[in-house]
Amino acid sequence: MSPRSNSAAGTKKSAETRARILEAALRVFRERGFEAATMREVSAEAGVALGGAYYYFPSKEAIVMAFYEQAQAEMRPVLEAVLTEGRTLEARLRGLIEEKFTCFGPNRKLLGALSGHTDPSHSLSPFSSETADIRNADIAFFERAVTDSKVKLPANILPYLPRLLWMYQMGLILFWVYDRSPAQRRTRALFDGTLRMLLLTLKIAGLPLLKPMHKIAGDVLHAVFEEK
Amino acid sequence: MSPRSNSAAGTKKSAETRARILEAALRVFRERGFEAATMREVSAEAGVALGGAYYYFPSKEAIVMAFYEQAQAEMRPVLEAVLTEGRTLEARLRGLIEEKFTCFGPNRKLLGALSGHTDPSHSLSPFSSETADIRNADIAFFERAVTDSKVKLPANILPYLPRLLWMYQMGLILFWVYDRSPAQRRTRALFDGTLRMLLLTLKIAGLPLLKPMHKIAGDVLHAVFEEK
DNA sequence: GTCTATATGGAGATAGAC
DNA sequence: GTCTATCTCCATATAGAC
Numbered sequence: 001m002s003p004r005s006n007s008a009a010g011t012k013k014s015a016e017t018r019a020r021i022l023e024a025a026l027r028v029f030r031e032r033g034f035e036a037a038t039m040r041e042v043s044a045e046a047g048v049a050l051g052g053a054y055y056y057f058p059s060k061e062a063i064v065m066a067f068y069e070q071a072q073a074e075m076r077p078v079l080e081a082v083l084t085e086g087r088t089l090e091a092r093l094r095g096l097i098e099e100k101f102t103c104f105g106p107n108r109k110l111l112g113a114l115s116g117h118t119d120p121s122h123s124l125s126p127f128s129s130e131t132a133d134i135r136n137a138d139i140a141f142f143e144r145a146v147t148d149s150k151v152k153l154p155a156n157i158l159p160y161l162p163r164l165l166w167m168y169q170m171g172l173i174l175f176w177v178y179d180r181s182p183a184q185r186r187t188r189a190l191f192d193g194t195l196r197m198l199l200l201t202l203k204i205a206g207l208p209l210l211k212p213m214h215k216i217a218g219d220v221l222h223a224v225f226e227e228k
Numbered sequence: 229m230s231p232r233s234n235s236a237a238g239t240k241k242s243a244e245t246r247a248r249i250l251e252a253a254l255r256v257f258r259e260r261g262f263e264a265a266t267m268r269e270v271s272a273e274a275g276v277a278l279g280g281a282y283y284y285f286p287s288k289e290a291i292v293m294a295f296y297e298q299a300q301a302e303m304r305p306v307l308e309a310v311l312t313e314g315r316t317l318e319a320r321l322r323g324l325i326e327e328k329f330t331c332f333g334p335n336r337k338l339l340g341a342l343s344g345h346t347d348p349s350h351s352l353s354p355f356s357s358e359t360a361d362i363r364n365a366d367i368a369f370f371e372r373a374v375t376d377s378k379v380k381l382p383a384n385i386l387p388y389l390p391r392l393l394w395m396y397q398m399g400l401i402l403f404w405v406y407d408r409s410p411a412q413r414r415t416r417a418l419f420d421g422t423l424r425m426l427l428l429t430l431k432i433a434g435l436p437l438l439k440p441m442h443k444i445a446g447d448v449l450h451a452v453f454e455e456k
Numbered sequence: 457g458t459c460t461a462t463a464t465g466g467a468g469a470t471a472g473a474c
Numbered sequence: 475g476t477c478t479a480t481c482t483c484c485a486t487a488t489a490g491a492c
Contacts, residue, residue, distance in 0.1 A: 282486070
């Protein structure tokens with residue numbers, strides 16, 4: 001029986017053990033990298049036998065998925081707060097992305113150990129079907145940030161803006177993960193600068209000068225995001 | 229002694245065996261993916277014993293590096309031709325990138341098996357120090373494409389343009405590798421559209437309207453690309 | 457110099473005893 | 475629920491035949 005489907009006995013102790021294994025695994029992944037880390041090290045660090053780790057997590061990858069889910073659950077209320085408190089698109093975007101850095105901060109090296117994978121067929125990739133729920137929930141935050149802020153954009157572009165912003169965020173996080181500058185100053189500069197450029201661009205997007213871009217941009221977005 | 233340092237005997241047969249192993253490996257990587265493929269399968273496919281593969285390639289990764297180097301050597305004259313024949317920046321960029329697709333075409337799935345790695349510390353990553361020579365040689369082509377085309381751009385941005393264009397290309401290739409649409413139509417649309425937008429942007433970059441962007445963009449590029 | 461045969465050591469995962 | 479013992483499969487190393 002999986003510990004998830006227990007009804008009575010040991011439910012509490014079970015959850016504790018599971019949490020202990022998860023924490024231990026994250027420590028080991030951080031120190032040695034995901035690939036280099038072994039389940040033997042993880043179970044030793046957690047103070048359980050090898051089989052114990054496999055009792056709670058069906059595979060090494062499953063531990064990472066559990067981390068993703070836990071991280072997202074922790075972030076949800078924080079992101080909600082950003083959306084209700086922020087009034088402008090700038091404040092909301094800055095807040096949403098900044099909170100990602102804050103929450104992921106202690107695990108930056110851990111993400112580095114994982115996020116070499118851009119391959120959508122790899123289950124741990126942020127673009128995989130296994131992570132679709134997490135991804136869509138995150139995109140929904142950008143959706144709300146955009147909707148509440150009455151951004152003016154052509155009708156053939158606007159629907160794609162939340163997904164574009166999510167991808168912008170993913171790019172920033174990827175850069176941040178590999179950013180070796182002290183306190184990740186370079187990411188800070190990249191974030192500040194590109195966000196300002198982004199907002200400037202949205203501001204002037206309606207001007208006649210940029211009219212020729214509209215159709216091209218819309219076609220590109222359609223080709224990239226639309227199924228079939 | 230490595231077969232590279234041979235002076236006389238068997239040089240020809242040796243080169244043939246090496247090529248046979250390389251080809252076999254690429255076939256296996258294509259079909260099963262890089263990680264899933266085993267050196268046993270590779271050597272079996274090549275008709276040599278396991279040790280034979282290790283005689284020519286010190287590791288599984290070394291086979292991939294050999295592929296990179298071979299691909300680049302094959303592309304060099306083609307890219308040279310693009311630069312001498314093309315007159316405009318558009319023709320040159322389109323040609324350089326299109327040739328990548330053409331040359332990599334038969335190995336698209338193979339690249340998919342490899343290029344999940346964006347991690348710069350992973351030796352096979354296009355951003356790693358091990359691939360720096362290949363990368364720099366490729367950036368040099370964009371450098372020449374820009375220099376010969378007298379693009380007008382502020383002095384604090386222009387020096388970064390070749391590296392930006394190279395990264396643009398890498399993004400396209402990554403998208404292409406995972407593009408499941410028939411004949412990779414979506415990548416085609418993305419390439420066409422974004423290239424036109426890029427050229428339009430370069431054209432209007434000097435206008436007063438976009439002046440506020442210049443300093444921001446320059447600062448971002450400085451932070452991202454400059455050492456220390 | 458070229459390659460075969462065999463060995464090593466360690467990984468993820470599992471079966472079944474406690 | 476947890477542990478021990480064990481399985482299977484791998485990348486890689488090496489000894490020595492041709």
